[in-house]
Amino acid sequence: MVSRVFQNTLARKLIFFAALIAVWQTLAWSGWWAEYIFPSPLGVAQTLARGFQNGTFVVGIATSMQRLLIGFGISAIIGILSGLAIGRSKVLDETIGSLVLGLQTLPSICWLPLALLWFGLSETAMLFVVVMGALLAITTATEAGVKNTPPLYLRAARNLGARGWKLYALVIFPAALPEIITGMKLGWSFAWRSLMAAELLYVSLGLGHLLMMGRELNDMSQVVAVMLVIIAIGLVVDRVIFAPIETRVRERWGLI
Amino acid sequence: MVSRVFQNTLARKLIFFAALIAVWQTLAWSGWWAEYIFPSPLGVAQTLARGFQNGTFVVGIATSMQRLLIGFGISAIIGILSGLAIGRSKVLDETIGSLVLGLQTLPSICWLPLALLWFGLSETAMLFVVVMGALLAITTATEAGVKNTPPLYLRAARNLGARGWKLYALVIFPAALPEIITGMKLGWSFAWRSLMAAELLYVSLGLGHLLMMGRELNDMSQVVAVMLVIIAIGLVVDRVIFAPIETRVRERWGLI
Amino acid sequence: MKLEIRGVTKTFQSKNGALTALDAIDLDVQPGEFVCLLGPSGCGKSTLLNIIAGLDAPTRGQVRVEGKIVTRPGPDRVMIFQSAALFPWLSVFDNVKFGLNMIGVPKPARQVIARKYLQMVHLADFERASVHELSGGMKQRVAIARALAADPDVLLMDEPFGALDAQTRDLLHDELQTIWTETRKTIVFVTHNVREAVVLGDRVVVFSARPGRIKKIFTIDLPRPRQIESYAVVDLAREIMAELKEDVLASVHDPQVSWLQGMEAQRVGDDVL
Amino acid sequence: MKLEIRGVTKTFQSKNGALTALDAIDLDVQPGEFVCLLGPSGCGKSTLLNIIAGLDAPTRGQVRVEGKIVTRPGPDRVMIFQSAALFPWLSVFDNVKFGLNMIGVPKPARQVIARKYLQMVHLADFERASVHELSGGMKQRVAIARALAADPDVLLMDEPFGALDAQTRDLLHDELQTIWTETRKTIVFVTHNVREAVVLGDRVVVFSARPGRIKKIFTIDLPRPRQIESYAVVDLAREIMAELKEDVLASVHDPQVSWLQGMEAQRVGDDVL
């Protein structure tokens, strides 16, 4: 039963994406635009094949993923903790909360000079930028999740003696979980974006660097190939990590 | 009563930020770092004053705000509509939904070549980048909000004959509103970030351009001044637009 | 409208295995009939109402309304949920107007109708209040007003008076009877109060414990308006009660609570509720 | 534990102006006493429980527990909410264990205690179910098990048996009386069922309609265990009922429903629900 559903889903998805690619290739063949303006799927496929054969894409993916996982992990922990704190404290909300919201609007690129200044030419500088990118999204979402917690749950819990960290860990956190997960998903994409920006810092082997090289060299098929790799990783992470968690949470909460 | 609360809030905030600036100035005076590495509040204040006097900041703010408002407006409308659609349709979720999520991980800078290709060197290209930045965040949040709607409301509404657009407009949308607002807040900051990236496209008078110029000229006090302007606008928008809406919604929903 | 419930079975799949909530329910409700459903907690009463409303699909069997198989909800069958299910983003007034809006009643008429039903449930003063500003019983009354205002042909009521004090409830019993006599709606009414069932219903359908099956159907031939304290009502209620009690004891198969059975024995003469 | 309620007034501010829910309530509850609160819908019963629980602050006046002013909730005063207020992210079993975890009961003991109370409410089979898989009455029973498992000194119960069928409710009445006799908890019990109040309470406190004031306090001197069908219970209930009715009529100042008064008149002999 479950596997049938899964197969259907998969089939639908495959058809959808196959159709997208077919349209794209047809348009490319039709000669509407020159290959150097926007590459054809075949051209991109070649670039992909070459990239994986000579290992640059593999190294790129590995390097970026490592940075991303560490940066995202740090952001998730700090973001959730600070979101929980800000969401429940009026004073924190009014001070740090508004600071967070303000900082959130700063593009990652603003952090580059500061990161260089504080951390020099190191992985730390790159992590800092990634963290600054993802952290604030997760904080904001967690904070909103906390604020949107139905007061009845809080009352019931406090009434049963829940206080301090137990109230946070066992009530506020799980109650806010559906929104926190949304925040984590957004944070993940913020982290990607920031990483791309951070990999501009200096030559660093990551995917962002490959993307930039493609752009610098006006090699559109490299740009699109890297974009596809990024999208693929995004989708895999979503399907393998976020979607199952989301589904489980929704089922549990009775939201399905 | 309300104004008392407001005054307190304001006071607390003023004190908090005043303290931050005081610490910063003290550190700057202490000579821990050279002024050219990281500016002092006074230096920044001078740059700000100059920028506003000679009008560059005013023009920058006006230009960027105009782009931002148009781009954000478009994103909000399309994002909410598509989020509502994706959140309720399994097929859409599996096809367009996963595409959206994948695209979401793409850094804005990836969209620049495409934007150029499609829209040329125009305001439209810039708007496109802003929209691609904010749209997906709003879509994702709306979609999550829709999925997190307590099924009881849906049942009650359908039971009373709600269907089609009325179900969306009068039930699903308001039920998802708290999460949509969170999404709008995030979308707003995405829009900012994308705009900054877009304003790198070509010299364009906006704040992003001023920031870049500061960076190019290693004029850190210009960089920080522009960052402050961005933060200030972010905070004002939050306080004047988002916070009141959020508060009203929470009050209405009984979440306070 | 006529309801035909044919072989309706509902099995819930959950991670702890399947649970049969309703087992082959057959029941016809005549147009304008007032049917009360009685049964122990968890026997599937709410589930059956949901299926009639078209909010849940039966695992097997079908429900027909005027001969047409129910596949989805419609404003002809309005349900009052066990938990009030008011919309928190709407004021009390707007909640009551919601159904009217759905069926396309013009604006001015909505005002008048909504106000009328809010007065009927004694909440005229609260029309501008938010949902979270209401007490439990008040919420339930708003839900009743919302459903009545929509003026459906079939009313599905899931323990609507459960959260009300006896007095308010009695008043609403009277109101409901008046409305029913005047409009001859088809009403399916779930309650756990035997005497309430006897006062209101043309027939009382008694369910067995999980899996819910129809155990017995009592036809209540007493003349209306009925008095909750009349001997006829009390007697009939007592009879139904005995029927139900047996079933509750059957469902208490747990050894730890077997002492209950002894205790129950001495309470056979127990009054209704 | 002794509860002293002194001049408790609660006024809610809302956009439609102020609403006084409770007006200068004075009430002492002795340690080990079982007090029932009765009153029309919206008269402030839930509000008073919330204030005793420390979940809401009174506008004026104060509540003392063992002489100490209540400022916040504590596991010594556990409330059963009118809506079950279960945590959807926990299984039924974990919901019941929640309070035990809060007061630091060691893990193995939690299992045993939780299981015991789940059995008591006849939901042993559902310990692994999710909250949304329960029927309305089942949810309420889980909430009761959760509160009883926490074994507080003061139990605040807000219409806990409202969603239950008569039989299940009677069983739980007995359970509650047994627990109370054995542990001598202080219990404040809100109900809209007059006879329930008479069967369970040492005293029955009758509230007037909004703004809630204490109208009369009845001391129930009947020997325990009490039978819900005994003449003594029925008589006392009838007396209290008359008291309440008068008040309900007073609250129905609406001209549109003035016919109710006439109708009511002929029902004075009305039995207690």
Next chain:
Amino acid sequence: PGVVRFGYFPNITHAQAVIGIADGTFARALGDNVKIDPKIFNAGPSAIEALFAGQLDLTYIGPNPAINGYVKSKGEALRIIAGATSGGAVLVVRSDAGITSPADFRGKKIATPQLGNTQDVAARAWLMNQGFKLKEQGGDTQVIPIANPDILTLFQKKEIDAAWVPEPWGARLVREANGKIFLDERELWHATRGEFVVAHVIVSTKFLKANPELVKKFLVAHVELTQRINAEPTSAKLKLNTEIQRLTGAALPTAILDDAWSRQTITYDPIRASLYGSADAAFKLGFLGDTMPNLDNIYDLTLLNQVLKEKGLTVVQ
């Protein structure tokens, strides 16, 4: 057409463009019925993208993006039609880094503005000629490509020891970060008598084919501007700086401008040999793909030479 879409960057290597747009020289040269639509870029790749997308007809640009655009479009999209600036790249070392001779670069960190750009290629080629192995080849001398503003910061923080940068960054490193010029790149270009291209003018092939007269009119103006700037450098610098201030919000400090200016030459000669020279070096370093691209047709200097001939000036090769 009625419009020429005209790209340039607001910096000192694009002096002709900045001045010519500001004082209307181009507008006058192209005539009343042709409108100039100036588009200002910050980086070469964006300009090439715009040109690819058909949004740009003509632009001042550095040699690298031009080569890339030519190669990526298989020789279709663009042609170089004139030179603009020569020189203006230096190797600066930190005064306290202890570098006095080429041998001292062992184990040092040298920054360049961008992987595979002219300065990056020059730095790598030079270091390898000195016999150093770079870090990626197992050596210990490191070339770090990083944006110009960050080079300044890192210089100040002493995180890097040297930098191969274009002007005005060389001048800024000297003045603001305690740097010292170790090598002026001109010294390395013996074959071209110290000249090497740093900016030139490209035009989209399509535009060139369709409007040769317009391109020619532009080139007349370009040559005149070049002569004028070289004749009156002081007023040219002043105009340039005013315009930079208008476009970017800040002027260059005069000292830096003067210093930077002194190491570059404004010229209409595209210095073909230097472009091929640096393309060769780039290919050897692996920046231009697997096969050496054929750059034979990247130049189309017929119109420029016509103009020069008409003015009685020496034609360029």
